[in-house]
Amino acid sequence: MRNFTRAGIATAVASVLLAGGCASYTGQTTDPNDPNRTRTGALVGAGIGAVAGLLSGGDATERRQRAMVGAGAGALAGGAVGAYQDRQEAELRRQMAGTGVDVVRQGDNITLNMPGSITFGFDQSSIQPQFHPVLDNVANTLREYDQTIIEVAGHTDSVGSDSYNQQLSERRAQAVAAYLGAKGISQQRMITVGAGKTRPIADNSTDAGRAQNRRVEITLVPVRA
Numbered sequence: 017m018r019n020f021t022r023a024g025i026a027t028a029v030a031s032v033l034l035a036g037g038c039a040s041y042t043g044q045t046t047d048p049n050d051p052n053r054t055r056t057g058a059l060v061g062a063g064i065g066a067v068a069g070l071l072s073g074g075d076a077t078e079r080r081q082r083a084m085v086g087a088g089a090g091a092l093a094g095g096a097v098g099a100y101q102d103r104q105e106a107e108l109r110r111q112m113a114g115t116g117v118d119v120v121r122q123g124d125n126i127t128l129n130m131p132g133s134i135t136f137g138f139d140q141s142s143i144q145p146q147f148h149p150v151l152d153n154v155a156n157t158l159r160e161y162d163q164t165i166i167e168v169a170g171h172t173d174s175v176g177s178d179s180y181n182q183q184l185s186e187r188r189a190q191a192v193a194a195y196l197g198a199k200g201i202s203q204q205r206m207i208t209v210g211a212g213k214t215r216p217i218a219d220n221s222t223d224a225g226r227a228q229n230r231r232v233e234i235t236l237v238p239v240r241a
Contacts, residue, residue, distance in 0.1 A: 104161040104236065108157055112150070131231050141190075151195050170189035171216075172212055174216070183210070184212075
């Protein structure tokens, strides 16, 4: 996938906002109980869902959903899906307030964007200890709202070779999934995938842009009947 310039990102975000399909939360809202609130000026946050999206694809998600239903997990039907995700989003907003983690809503999917600057050391795939309490809160919410598939996707900036960044992104995604698994989240619910440097959300020619691109995204997809 080609790199996105700032102008390209702004165009993509504007299209999404006009379509009314994406809401963003960055831990700085006056009303964390409002699942539809978008932080003023949070265009880059809104672009996360527009530019990145799910990496594992519909087939992988559907296979995981069928496995969960076959194992006895409940499935959501019709209008229950939106209401369920509204409640989960509101809870995640409360839990992520002030942590640096963005919460992005696109349709019925919810994505948590975890910047590498707060999750991992530079060029590392071991989760920084100070980030453990944040992941603990995520795990608590995921245990309560257990009718979702969890895609954990790793991303890098453009520094380094394609192969190295691909492997680093996969290791980071696996590290987050392993941590959640240790906190009681079923591995059956989780899909891990690495995007390497192919899905930037900011300009890789600047330090600030590269810092935004080094991230892990957790996307929650409801299990549908």
